[in-house]
Amino acid sequence: MSWEAVIGLEIHVQLRTETKMFCRCPNRYGDPPNTNVCAVCLAHPGMLPVANRVAVDQALRVGLALGCRIPARSKWDRKNYFYPDSPKAYQISQYDEPLCAEGSFTGVRITRAHLEEDAAKTIHIGGGDGRIAGSGASIVDFNRCGTPLLEIVTEPDLRGGAEARRFLTLLRATIVATGASDCDLEKGSLRVDANVSVRRSGDEELGVKCELKNMNSFRFIERGIAAEIRRQAALLEAGEPVLQATLHYDPASDSLSVLRTKEEADDYRYFAEPDLVPVEPSPAHLEALAAALPELPLVRMDRLRAAHGLPDATAESLALTPGLADYFEELAALAGDARAAANWVMGEFSAHLNASGSDPHASTVTPARLAGLIALVAEGAVSSTGAKQVFAAMIDDPADAAALTERLGLGQVGDTDALGAIVDEVLAASPAEVAAYRGGKVQLIGFFTGQVMKASGGRADPKAVQSLLRERLGG
Template identity: 40%
Template sequence: MKYDIVIGLEVHLQLNTKTKIFCGCSTTFGNSPNSQTCPVCLGFPGVLPVFNKGVLDLSLRSALALGCTVSKFIKFDRKNYFYPDLPKNFQISQYDLPLAKDGLLEIDVEDGSRKRIRIRRVHMEEDAGKLVHEKEASLVDFNRCGTPLLEIVSEPDINSPEEAYRYLTALKEILRYLEVSDCNMEEGSLRCDANISLKPKGSEELGTKAEVKNVNSFKAVRGALSYEVQRQEELLSNSERVVQETRLWDPDKEVTVSMRSKEEAHDYRYFPEPDLVPFVITDKTIQEVRSALPELPQAKRARFIKEIGLSEYDAGVITSEKEMADYFEGCIKLYDKPKVVANWLMGDFTAALKEKGLESISQCEMDPADFIGMLKMIDDGSISGKMAKSILAEAIQEGKAPKDLVSAKGLTQISDKPQLEDLVGKAMEENGEVVEEYRRGKKGAIAYLVGQVMQKTKGKANPKLVNEILRKKLEG
């Protein structure tokens, strides 16, 4: 392609405070329409906003984790525009003095190297309500109205739809680690608008951009941007102009369509919100928030590789969700075989969680001690690895402890030597010709004898011990 792709992303994040940003209403998702409203978030005449300081804490965590410089002076501004989901017809936001700016986010790019995407600004604002369009009328649900939002704007440092996807993935990973938001795009707790333009390869001058809205998954962002690259490239190749406009992604047809042009753009008439008093954040507050930040995914990954000895791949998978990483660390405190733990977690454990429909390991009732207890049963020969797999799946499905399942089902492996010697002796007696075959040199015949012992014990005999005893008796 003879063009460079230039992409900047605006992410809107719903912060998971219990109450809204300027009133005491609940922020719970999915309740019946307008059940979580009051005169303040409904914008009734005469009422006043009061800032929820919990929003500041979550916002500061996010801004500092993204390496931003935090503004000491905090003020809010009004962004004025008319729309029925915005009951005051202005949104309380931050304009010329955002909470924070000049951050960085590192992503892995396709060639395996790492790339830094600069964060331009991070600011706090209130969410709007939601319109539900019916045949004859449009209905408004104000439950979401006043939910705290954090807007995170990147610089146009992203150069492909895939990079945009990775930027979002990395951002979500960090934000989930910080426990500031659910980052659920389907429920709208994370939303993304993308600005994209093309310019001739190597050119300094930026091309005309289009803004793409209405993308509701990371994959849709990548899809919409790929479509835009293709659309804009075609226009430019045919010497046509890209129009500066807002475009909506249509996920069914997989195309973007024009929503409004620059000429129709709003003049938001920003001015300082006179109902809220500006305030100062002290260095002490910033220091406190900074020192309370958890270890972030990149640092954790590096530590898992360097200190624990996981492979790069394993460390990546284990640290992609904070809950999984925490679980892993809980396990290896009790059990000194990190690679074994990692394999189980990435394999059978994750499969069992999926089977039960759990999104995160933290929703699973089995704690690391139970899980490690099971691994130790394998080690001491009480159960076989194969038995353990089915026990784990059942334990997670039923919400039971593995050791309880093992004893309830009498699944404990028979490792009692005299008992096994008896059984082996019987099997040899009953299968004299097989014993002969073995002694004549057909060493593979031992498997048949092991199988006989396993059959007699319904699979509970310790196969390793059975093998040992058999060999000794056959050769002795």
């Protein structure tokens, strides 16, 4: 039996603002507990929220970047629930009129993206392992309470863990490019929940879905989804039902545990927030926001492919790392050879950045210096193997490529006289092979070439060697 997974994502993004969503306490990560709080975000009686202009704009930037329709009007709603991380006993969110409506990103339909406020942070103490079950008490820090959050919901258009990971990688790079968030999974400024269901291949009807909560790296999201697909497929294979549940994925054991089963549908009793008025972004304002967006990764990917003829994977990987893509474009322009520039940037240069932890433009190997090396290779003045050694030397030595090639003795022996002498020596030392070659074993050309390369210390130009050999051997 073959099974198909159907996956939709809910992504929470903390927006980059100076203040909270509905009050003017600082929106800052890592401050001492309960220092960025006021009567509004602590829900003291009679306090009134006022929405943050910049938070609205940040959300609109993301909506525009994801190709969302921006309705003429959106409004606020109360989502009612009791939990100590929500002192009002409701969260201000958007229910039926979100700020950003349907969109499309990398072929995945976006259902909506709406603004809301984040909850406080609770720490569970006295229970031994820090988990909720059996804990002695919870300590609440309201610094995060009321900070602006954008919830992005996708349609169930994804079909596997790897696809979800790629989607999220591109989504994150896009949101980061808009400046709306730093999307740091470790700090919780990007949080992902995945709804996963499995059905028979070819079926139209969706299976029962389970929700995977709060996975904290894209790698674990990919693996968690894959594990959940296997779990559900095994149940269905055995003729057992999948029960709707919220699950936690444990990367260490690659297994899932049930956090809670859904015995009863959530009942949040949404109603319109009477303390806030609707938001109606003007067309002129939306145009200005759209015009001010930088080139987004997907656009850049297409441009890198079209302008430089880069393969898809290279274009994607460069577009995801803007600093490296800038470096590449500068290098390609200077070197006049995009293919060589891409090979260096993706190969030696990336390895050097990884090893040194350096930023592309902080590297001692500037685009101009690397372009100089690419030119030497193109002229045949250094072999591609030799060029790698020159590159390694360039990292710590400010001399230019030509000087380093010379100093390292890697200059390719291209002139016919010097090379001719080496060729003559090699041929003289191998009379049997020479006779065999002349007798028809022409594949021995490889053997001779190897000998000459060895005798030249790798500095000979293989093409020149072969043509000299053919000449001498009367080929």
